[in-house]
Amino acid sequence: MNIADIINPANLVMEKTKVMNDTPMHYCPGCSHGVVHKLIGEIIEEMDIQDKTIGIAPVGCAVFAYQYLDIDWQQAAHGRAPALATAVKRLLPDRYVFTYQGDGDLAAIGTAETIHAANRGENITIIFINNGIYGMTGGQMAPTTLQGMKSSTSPTGRDIPRNGFPLNITNLLAQLEGTCYVTRQSVHTVASVRKCKKAIQKGFENSMLNKGTSVIEIVSTCSSGWKMTPADSNDWMVENMFPAYPMGDLKNI
Amino acid sequence: MSTEKKHNTEEVRLMKGNEAIAHAAIRCGCDGYFGYPITPQSEIMETLMDLEPWNTTGMVVLQAESETASINMVYGAAGCGKKAMTSSSSPGVSLMQEGISYMVGAELPCVIVNVMRGGPGLGTIQPSQADYFQTVKGGGHGDYKLITLAPASVQEMADFMVKSFDLAFKYRTPVMILADGIIGQMMEKVVLPPFTPRWTEEEIREQTPWATLGKTPDRKPNVINSLRLEAADMEKLNLVLQSRYREIEQKEVLFEEFECADADYIIVAFGITARICQKTVELARQKGIKAGLIRPITLYPFPTAQIKEYADKVKGMISVEMSAGQMIEDVRLAVNGKVPVEFYGRMGGIVPSPEEVLEALENKLIG
Numbered sequence: 176m177n178i179a180d181i182i183n184p185a186n187l188v189m190e191k192t193k194v195m196n197d198t199p200m201h202y203c204p205g206c207s208h209g210v211v212h213k214l215i216g217e218i219i220e221e222m223d224i225q226d227k228t229i230g231i232a233p234v235g236c237a238v239f240a241y242q243y244l245d246i247d248w249q250q251a252a253h254g255r256a257p258a259l260a261t262a263v264k265r266l267l268p269d270r271y272v273f274t275y276q277g278d279g280d281l282a283a284i285g286t287a288e289t290i291h292a293a294n295r296g297e298n299i300t301i302i303f304i305n306n307g308i309y310g311m312t313g314g315q316m317a318p319t320t321l322q323g324m325k326s327s328t329s330p331t332g333r334d335i336p337r338n339g340f341p342l343n344i345t346n347l348l349a350q351l352e353g354t355c356y357v358t359r360q361s362v363h364t365v366a367s368v369r370k371c372k373k374a375i376q377k378g379f380e381n382s383m384l385n386k387g388t389s390v391i392e393i394v395s396t397c398s399s400g401w402k403m404t405p406a407d408s409n410d411w412m413v414e415n416m417f418p419a420y421p422m423g424d425l426k427n428i
Numbered sequence: 429m430s431t432e433k434k435h436n437t438e439e440v441r442l443m444k445g446n447e448a449i450a451h452a453a454i455r456c457g458c459d460g461y462f463g464y465p466i467t468p469q470s471e472i473m474e475t476l477m478d479l480e481p482w483n484t485t486g487m488v489v490l491q492a493e494s495e496t497a498s499i500n501m502v503y504g505a506a507g508c509g510k511k512a513m514t515s516s517s518s519p520g521v522s523l524m525q526e527g528i529s530y531m532v533g534a535e536l537p538c539v540i541v542n543v544m545r546g547g548p549g550l551g552t553i554q555p556s557q558a559d560y561f562q563t564v565k566g567g568g569h570g571d572y573k574l575i576t577l578a579p580a581s582v583q584e585m586a587d588f589m590v591k592s593f594d595l596a597f598k599y600r601t602p603v604m605i606l607a608d609g610i611i612g613q614m615m616e617k618v619v620l621p622p623f624t625p626r627w628t629e630e631e632i633r634e635q636t637p638w639a640t641l642g643k644t645p646d647r648k649p650n651v652i653n654s655l656r657l658e659a660a661d662m663e664k665l666n667l668v669l670q671s672r673y674r675e676i677e678q679k680e681v682l683f684e685e686f687e688c689a690d691a692d693y694i695i696v697a698f699g700i701t702a703r704i705c706q707k708t709v710e711l712a713r714q715k716g717i718k719a720g721l722i723r724p725i726t727l728y729p730f731p732t733a734q735i736k737e738y739a740d741k742v743k744g745m746i747s748v749e750m751s752a753g754q755m756i757e758d759v760r761l762a763v764n765g766k767v768p769v770e771f772y773g774r775m776g777g778i779v780p781s782p783e784e785v786l787e788a789l790e791n792k793l794i795g
Binding site for chain 2: 225226227228229231238241245246247248249250251252255258259260261262263265266267270287288291
């Protein structure tokens with residue numbers, strides 16, 4: 176059997192979603208971003224909303240999200256994605272508008288924009304990648320970095336008296352009257368990927384129901400920032416991140 | 429009063445400059461206003477909220493959580509090809525500088541109204557012109573220029589609102605209306621612009637093919653973005669911006685002259701200060717001093733060539749500003765040492781009187 180026999184339409188069991196293009200990804204091996212991008216692409220294809228979706232990209236590792244998903248994008252200043260999304264959705268209410276943000280973007284520099292967009296109940300979907308570290312800039316401490324967790328700006332581990340507490344912003348967002356759906360997911364196993372996909376799809380659907388803001392936190396790995404192999408990162412995440420950021424729905428109206 | 433009725437009242441009205449901005453914005457087909465309260469310009473958002481344009485033209489009016497959020501909402505709206513605006517006063521405009529720089533980098537049109545107050549810091553709520561440098565020289569990071577219109581009357585507040593959107597979309601750039609606390613607060617007669625409908629989605633697709641309205645199968649994704657990782661690509665974007673600025677400098681200069689034809693001395697002043705200096709010119713002429721006035725209407729592009737021309741004809745010029753002397757640098761660059769260029773200004777919210785300007789002119793230029 177030669178390669179032409181193997182690569183044969185009759186043998187095709189799965190195809191990449193057409194909403195993802197062929198640009199090689201810059202994400203590190205083991206990073207969660209690629210999986211989440213794929214889920215968003217699949218949902219957009221399955222819901223047939225490619226011409227109705229506008230993504231807002233952050234500053235951080237996902238700054239290049241617009242290179243991978245074949246939809247219209249706006250790239251925001253650091254932390255400001257929910258402000259952009261607010262205006263886009265208000266002016267184009269029949270479009271699906273989502274932000275894609277990391278923990279530094281959403282929970283540090285963009286805290287005000289995040290909380291106020293959610294509190295106004297903007298009909299947007301916020302995809303929140305929480306890996307507890309600044310990946311793009313080389314592994315500095317993030318608002319969600321765990322107590323004792325090492326980073327390049329907390330080399331001996333996050334020290335509460337010096338650095339303050341990890342910010343559980345998703346819990347905070349669940350308390351706001353403007354949010355309708357707040358959930359915490361992961362993408363480290365096949366089962367968790369399938370659950371996460373359902374959660375993101377629900378967030379997209381909610382944005383057309385005038386119910387308020389949907390927040391999907393995805394507790395994620397950063398093998399490079401954590402200085403671990405991808406497999407070890409997954410184990411470390413389950414052991415250390417999940418107790419601080421437990422899986423499941425925080426709010427579902 | 430019904431919303432419909434409020435909109436359709438007389439076209440000729442007596443109102444504040446801030447109110448004129450709000451009325452003109454609705455009338456010129458603005459799609460979205462995003463702002464945060466700050467004195468002395470809060471009447472802009474208050475008037476918009478009172479007029480409820482979402483019930484008539486469909487314009488969105490939203491009170492944001494900060495000036496930072498406001499300008500980024502403007503970014504989002506502009507990215508969709510919408511006519512979006514914000515307004516603020518000096519400290520708030522400082523907060524917007526990041527967003528303005530991003531909008532320039534992403535080649536997005538919008539209108540920003542700055543009703544200036546005294547600074548630095550929290551400053552005063554009284555009028556000032558001390559944000560000239562911030563506006564004209566580029567307040568945010570990177571190489572850029574902002575088309576800047578300086579109204580000197582309530583009428584011009586209304587007129588420039590319309591003109592600013594035209595310029596913003598023509599050159600894909602933010603445009604600043606640089607007013608001050610007097611223009612914002614004083615009441616004058618104003619003829620409001622006629623109603624122009626907001627663009628339909630078809631018109632937006634035609635006018636701004638780069639807008640993010642959702643990717644259709646006939647085109648590639650539209651991406652609103654100011655990031656260029658490769659230096660060569662970043663330089664290319666800069667070259668595009670710079671060539672646009674050269675075109676703006678050639679085509680869009682606006683200024684006004686008063687009694688300049690036979691003048692020995694020329695006062696250069698903008699905004700409300702030009703109105704004051706007009707009186708100074710009259711007082712000077714009563715005393716036999718041949719004074720004239722040049723009022724730059726566009727602060728960028730600056731009427732450099734026009735001022736340069738007068739440098740060959742007069743004995744001296746004086747720049748009068750409500751600041752420590754900012755525009756004077758551009759006047760001196762235009763004059764290029766041919767005649768003395770002096771300065772008179774008041775700071776911190778103090779408004780100069782015509783008499784004290786005349787005294788300064790006599791002391792500094794005539795001696």
